[in-house]
Amino acid sequence: MAKIYVFDDEPSILLMIKKMLEKAGYEVDIALNGKEGMELFKRNVPDLLITDIIMPEKEGLETILELRKSYPELKIIAISGGGRISPGGYLPGAKLLGANIVFEKPLDQKEFLQAVTLLLDETRTKNFPRQL
Ligand SMILES: [Mg+2]
Known part of the structure; x- marks a missing residue:
């Protein structure tokens, strides 16, 4: 089962x-900010953040x-949810710093779940390459 960490300061x-992710069968741990989240990484490294x-x-x-x-x-x-800098907010910067995918809030749940599945499938394919 793939493990996912979610960091957000808004509890809702x-x-x-x-x-949503647990319903889709993933194991999920949460943190209210990056500092708290880094503590989770000391115990375990997830498949997706x-x-x-x-x-x-x-x-x-x-x-x-x-x-x-x-x-x-x-x-x-x-x-x-965007920010002061531009309508796109901080997301282009996040991508530059190494995020694989960026999403604007409010999240489109269906689209979001598809992106999660896709990213985790890539991981699985890489770890267990098919024999041709
Ligand atoms: Mg926030």
Whole structure:
């Protein structure tokens, strides 16, 4: 079973994503910011990280940058409601720093779940290559 971490400072979003992913059969752990989330990485490295950008303590861009250095193979999805900089907010920056996919809130649940499945399938294909 694939393991997913979700970091977001809004508990309602955190729980919505957790519920959706658990229903799809994934194992999910959550944290309210990047600092709390980094503690989870000390215990286990997940197959996929989903992280918000604007969070107290340790925000998403810094978290992505740090984790991308330590775990080049980690799949990362950045989510954000946009910000002051531009309508697209921080998401282009998140992609530059190493997020595989970025999503704007509010999330389209169906599209979001498809992206998660796709990313995790890539991991599986890579780990267990088909014999041709
Ligand atoms: Mg936030």
